[in-house]
Amino acid sequence: MVFFSYKYFMPVTIIFYGLTRSLKKTIKSLKKNIFKPLNDENIPFEIYIHTYDLNELTNERSGENKAKLDHNSDLNLLKSVTKEIGKNLTIKVTNQENFLNSIKIEDYISHGDPWGHTNETVQYKSLRNLLCQLNSLRIISEIAIKRQDDAYLFIRPDLLYVDKLDIEIIKTCEQFPINNNKKKAGIVFTPPWAKNGGLNDRIACCSFESAKLYGLRFNNSQKYSQKKTLHSETYLDSTLYYVKRQRFFMRALRIRANGNISPDIPKFSNIEKQKELERNIADLLTEKRDLPRELILNICEYVDFRCYLCNKVLYPWKMIGYSGLYLCSNECYA
Numbered sequence: 001m002v003f004f005s006y007k008y009f010m011p012v013t014i015i016f017y018g019l020t021r022s023l024k025k026t027i028k029s030l031k032k033n034i035f036k037p038l039n040d041e042n043i044p045f046e047i048y049i050h051t052y053d054l055n056e057l058t059n060e061r062s063g064e065n066k067a068k069l070d071h072n073s074d075l076n077l078l079k080s081v082t083k084e085i086g087k088n089l090t091i092k093v094t095n096q097e098n099f100l101n102s103i104k105i106e107d108y109i110s111h112g113d114p115w116g117h118t119n120e121t122v123q124y125k126s127l128r129n130l131l132c133q134l135n136s137l138r139i140i141s142e143i144a145i146k147r148q149d150d151a152y153l154f155i156r157p158d159l160l161y162v163d164k165l166d167i168e169i170i171k172t173c174e175q176f177p178i179n180n181n182k183k184k185a186g187i188v189f190t191p192p193w194a195k196n197g198g199l200n201d202r203i204a205c206c207s208f209e210s211a212k213l214y215g216l217r218f219n220n221s222q223k224y225s226q227k228k229t230l231h232s233e234t235y236l237d238s239t240l241y242y243v244k245r246q247r248f249f250m251r252a253l254r255i256r257a258n259g260n261i262s263p264d265i266p267k268f269s270n271i272e273k274q275k276e277l278e279r280n281i282a283d284l285l286t287e288k289r290d291l292p293r294e295l296i297l298n299i300c301e302y303v304d305f306r307c308y309l310c311n312k313v314l315y316p317w318k319m320i321g322y323s324g325l326y327l328c329s330n331e332c333y334a
Contacts, residue, residue, distance in 0.1 A: 050140035067257035141215025152211035198233030
């Protein structure tokens, strides 16, 4: 991939969408790995967010059962952070039930339910969740794309961002001009994990033309479902058919409303060997809790276990996570 030398950056638009269910747990990662890299390079950006005024969440597939939500508290937290870093924040909140009542699920199942094999107790629950997500994305994108910025970063508030945003992808997006030509629809960067036969639909960085396709794809979802099953990642792949695709290596973990970390942990083959020793030691410490405390301290200091967010040295009694990725159990994951 060829990147360009660029001294002045046009503004970047950051778009959040979907439920803010775990923002209190993910906000530190947003500050460290999304906002700070942009600020460090003096890249101007504005933030847009849409969410629903949902007070309780039950999701059989994710293990969330009547989990309490507080979107007002979450949005106030985001307001505080954006004020702290001196950035503009645009907020839109709507009612999820009103949206669901405005559509007919039968209009989206001509080719079946993509989650039909999961035996959900509530029929079409995951499909409805997908449509709510796409609607949320559409609502905030319609507002944000009026700015006609050169780079759009689509991210979710319920993801804990492990890796720092690569500023080079912003530079590259800004090299693709606005042309309103469907067959020259710019560029999109997506991570190479959780593709499920299509493109990762959790994180993306787009030039303006591809951002319109990415952010407004709800508008074509019913028509698409009449030809193929409305599966999230494959639908995104089809939507961006004419877009130049590139990978970028950013990992993120889904944090559920109940605080659980989703088991679909992103892993890249090129870092597996680097983490092998750490995983082996982690397994040892997990299985042998009766090791002398002094020996555990020595092992942890030798391996140099550190929190991904604050970089503090970690010990088994002050850490949470999985092999190769850990957080402070009482601070960064509080």
